Amino acid sequence: MSPRRRDSSSTAAARAGRRAELLATAAEVFASRGYAATTVREVADAAGMLGGSLYYHFDSKEAMVDEILSTFLTDMWAAYDRVTGSGLGARETFHALIAESFRMIDRYRPAVVIYQNESKHLAANPRFTYLAESMRRFREMWLSVLDRGVLDGEFRADLDTGLIYRFIRDTVWVAASWYRSDGPLSADEIARQYIVMVLEGITAD
Amino acid sequence: MSPRRRDSSSTAAARAGRRAELLATAAEVFASRGYAATTVREVADAAGMLGGSLYYHFDSKEAMVDEILSTFLTDMWAAYDRVTGSGLGARETFHALIAESFRMIDRYRPAVVIYQNESKHLAANPRFTYLAESMRRFREMWLSVLDRGVLDGEFRADLDTGLIYRFIRDTVWVAASWYRSDGPLSADEIARQYIVMVLEGITAD
Amino acid sequence: MSPRRRDSSSTAAARAGRRAELLATAAEVFASRGYAATTVREVADAAGMLGGSLYYHFDSKEAMVDEILSTFLTDMWAAYDRVTGSGLGARETFHALIAESFRMIDRYRPAVVIYQNESKHLAANPRFTYLAESMRRFREMWLSVLDRGVLDGEFRADLDTGLIYRFIRDTVWVAASWYRSDGPLSADEIARQYIVMVLEGITAD
Amino acid sequence: MSPRRRDSSSTAAARAGRRAELLATAAEVFASRGYAATTVREVADAAGMLGGSLYYHFDSKEAMVDEILSTFLTDMWAAYDRVTGSGLGARETFHALIAESFRMIDRYRPAVVIYQNESKHLAANPRFTYLAESMRRFREMWLSVLDRGVLDGEFRADLDTGLIYRFIRDTVWVAASWYRSDGPLSADEIARQYIVMVLEGITAD
DNA sequence: AATGAATGAGAATTCATTCAT
């Protein structure tokens, strides 16, 4: 039961563990109530401590979202970079990126929800310039995949790639708002159907 | 108050006009900053008056979003009902509903943004039960269209209609967050390409 | 009884008056309890309002001291500049500067107390760089008077002017901590005796 | 450290030493930041430990200033009593008291700074009644010296002794705020010039 | 002796709302 057993309670690992635990709790609350509407007290309640106690671990409410989002984005870009760096064709890259995205939703669901709901507002804050930067890279990455696909004749040329990009951008993360890892559909299955839908459409032959 | 004589109808009209004006301003601000994060003072600033003065026109901040959202939803359901009541086939109904939705975005952009970003949180409040009700109807409406389409052989049967429904629900309003009525693509053109994408996919033949 | 009678309550003058009133109250409290140890609530209590209400008038506790100190310093430097610009000899300048200083104590007693007790700590804050600047000017002004006096043979040459300067700097404002305008000694009489003491000493001939 | 047997006397001494060390650090920090504005954490940082650890050594933050001030005052009064009890004339007593004061500044600089800046506020606290008592004795001592000097014809009779007393009270400790034991002027030299200034003034013959 | 993690009271500040004018 005791959450610290294996690694001695005084190690840096235990400390990082506690931090991660608290961030997971905070992410959950921010995701469900909205960042601005969530009070520090609510996060603390969820973590089983008093409001002020959180400040032993974090400098501010802002510092919490910051760490939640940057941890997620760092991991996400590592995954995306692995894909785009592996020399696949446009269609395969498309497949792989979507699959990675759903894997991210699986692993970082609350962070993804926060990312989706709050980035626009947070990005105004100098502390979160990396959000704008991440959006820029995301756009570049997808446009490059789409353009290459059109050039190679794999994707239709009669649609505005800018529009397709926006469509993908806006839809790739939305599953985070309803996905449950213990639901009837696995992340991989959702990804598969999503890919079919976007690539082939929902019309019967 | 005191010097309103004769033309009481045009006075009431002017009053309603002012109200609508203020709501439009408020919607704009709520949409761009987020409802919870927007202060009454910010709305008042944007309307060129002092914070307290808004309370001559509205009972509360909540009353403002309420009116913004219910006005939008009333109009939206009138349009949807017109479509679903006109005896079209599944594919045509799909077409018409999507087209209506993009017309709504064109007419009520800020309200749509607020609806999308805040309804989940607002719905907890008894005052906004109509939001949950609207979501329920929306689900029913789309599932009925999709199921009928699968039955009629117009839509693929190998995809989970629940998943398709969610996909549509989550994507139909997102254009509101970037759509500009003076942008390069008209609402109708965006709707057309969106329909193509969802029905036929982005793969070249 | 009503504090606003003569000037209509809606004028800018009345507004500035209220502001000045509140600052006078705040200065009194800061001076007697110490800035850091004073709570905003204490200031508000003394002003007969609730803590939050002060924020209608001022941005922050810091903004209050800021205005208190800068108002005082602006006036003080106007007076000092008048003296140093009037071409008096060293001894007369000395007289006049001391007299002005005691007049300042008479007019701005709480501000002077705050200035004396808190400037060193406040000066670290970028908002209060003008405090350091004021100290620098004060030093320059006095050293120039003292050096000139020594050169002219009016002041003794066997004392370190740097030390005399510090001595004056540290003593000129201290009367603020015990001075009462309704006490037995007037500001002018205190100034006179202070000047005698510093110029001639306390030894009998 | 852990197996401390036998030499319990040197252990107690070591303990007292550590205590004194910590108090010296605390005094330094209180003096430079102001008591109220200093956090326990800042003191602990300066001492190279964590905030909570200080509570092994001291009961409270208050207990720290208390010990700092009372240690200083005890020593100061021992020195003053030695002077006043040695049957000197008024002028010599004056000399000796001033010289002792500067020796105190040399030895207890941070404590003197705290004494000067904080006693008025601390004195309100029952724990620090000895501060008010010390001020009373100080006043009595100086007034007695000054009155005797006027009576003996050594000090001028045309100045208010109450004013002279205040002047001395307010000036005698101020050097503490800028004095550095490694500066160009020794404590004795500063005392000498101070005495000349106060006794003979700064006017050239 | 010292650490790490908390507590809990209270600080500054924010903000929806009220209301006399």
Added chain:
DNA sequence: CATGAATGAATTCTCATTCAT
């Protein structure tokens, strides 16, 4: 209709203090 001034509850954050290890 709108202003200006206030209220009061809630919010973020701070900090002296405690205590098990």
